[in-house]
Amino acid sequence: xxxxxxxxxxxxxxxxxxxxxxxxxxxxxxxxxxxxxxxxxxxxxxxxxxxxxxxxxxxxxxxxxxxxxxxxxxxxxxxxxxxxxxxxxxxxxxxxxxxxxxxxxxxxxxxxx
Amino acid sequence: xxxxxxxxxxxxxxxxxxxxxxxxxxxxxxxxxxxxxxxxxxxxxxxxxxxxxxxxxxxxxxxxxxxxxxxxxxxxxxxxxxxxxxxxxxxxxxxxxxxxxxxxxxxxxxxxxxxxxxxxx
Numbered sequence: 485x486x487x488x489x490x491x492x493x494x495x496x497x498x499x500x501x502x503x504x505x506x507x508x509x510x511x512x513x514x515x516x517x518x519x520x521x522x523x524x525x526x527x528x529x530x531x532x533x534x535x536x537x538x539x540x541x542x543x544x545x546x547x548x549x550x551x552x553x554x555x556x557x558x559x560x561x562x563x564x565x566x567x568x569x570x571x572x573x574x575x576x577x578x579x580x581x582x583x584x585x586x587x588x589x590x591x592x593x594x595x596x597x
Numbered sequence: 598x599x600x601x602x603x604x605x606x607x608x609x610x611x612x613x614x615x616x617x618x619x620x621x622x623x624x625x626x627x628x629x630x631x632x633x634x635x636x637x638x639x640x641x642x643x644x645x646x647x648x649x650x651x652x653x654x655x656x657x658x659x660x661x662x663x664x665x666x667x668x669x670x671x672x673x674x675x676x677x678x679x680x681x682x683x684x685x686x687x688x689x690x691x692x693x694x695x696x697x698x699x700x701x702x703x704x705x706x707x708x709x710x711x712x713x714x715x716x717x718x
Contacts (some may be wrong), residue, residue: 527635527688529709533606575640583629583694585707 488578490588497566498596504551505561505591507576517579518552520561523590524572532574535559544586563593571595599625601693610681610717618713619704622637626671626691631707632664635688647674668706671696681717689713 487510499501505569509518520532535543535552543550547564563570600623610616629648631643645666646654651704653666657691663681663685665677674693 525698526711527690528711529641529690529692531706534706536662579707582644582646583631584643585631587639587642 486513486516486578486580486586487555488576488586488588490591492591493589494592494594495508496596497550497563499568499597501566502562503565503566503593505559505563505574505576507559509551509559509576509578511557511578511580513580516560518550519577519579519585520559521575521577521587522549522551522570523575524574529575533561543590566595568595568597591593599623599693599695599706599708601682601691601708601710603691605713606711608716610715613680615677615679616623616681618675618678618689618691619716620674620692620693620710622672622695622708625693625708627674627694628676628697629670629694630668630690631694632666632674632676633690633692635690637688640658641690644676648657654707659673661715678715683717686715686717689715693713 489508490549492551516537518535522532528571528592533545542552549562551560573592575590578586602621604619635641643656644659647668649668652707655661661714665685672695691710692707
């Protein structure tokens with residue numbers, strides 16, 4: 485069975501600074517997708533960034549980028565120029581071939597003004 | 598963008614009664630919908646996979662007789678919590694995968710509903 489581990493329950497970063505959220509996963513599959521989702525207080529799940537396992541190039545979406553290390557099964561999220569609106573719960577997620585998504589426990593990110 | 602709605606957004610019911618939660622894909626057809634449960638300050642836990650026209654597949658530990666799922670059309674899945682008890686109080690979220698699955702241009706995207714807060718008194 486696949487597992488997703490986020491070892492940082494909470495993190496804080498100064499506004500405009502850079503922060504990295506860690507995630508590791510375990511799987512025996514070779515074809516899968518990885519995601520970072522943001523859940524603000526409204527609790528609506530918002531897709532931040534996705535990574536296809538077969539792509540070696542790290543995904544980037546504006547201020548958000550990932551460091552995908554397939555062999556190490558590591559998938560960290562870097563947020564540059566942190567903004568107050570980035571404060572939320574961030575979930576690392578694994579999607580297998582059967583479309584099921586498995587979420588990590590989440591990291592609560594605080595942005596300090 | 599693709600939108601998934603849930604109704605109601607919040608519901609309060611008395612212990613022993615049943616409550617139905619609807620999940621609709623508004624601008625796309627969804628062959629598969631998923632139901633999650635999220636307790637306060639915890640992660641989303643997959644409860645079941647709902648496929649149009651067939652029986653839902655439940656995750657281990659989820660009571661299929663308590664959480665009835667019906668996927669009657671390509672745009673609607675319903676979750677009915679039967680004989681609800683206070684321990685069923687939670688935040689329920691659905692998600693939907695567009696028709697075409699992982700082979701479609703948007704196939705790898707799963708779209709989430711805004712969630713339904715259930716409180717059982």
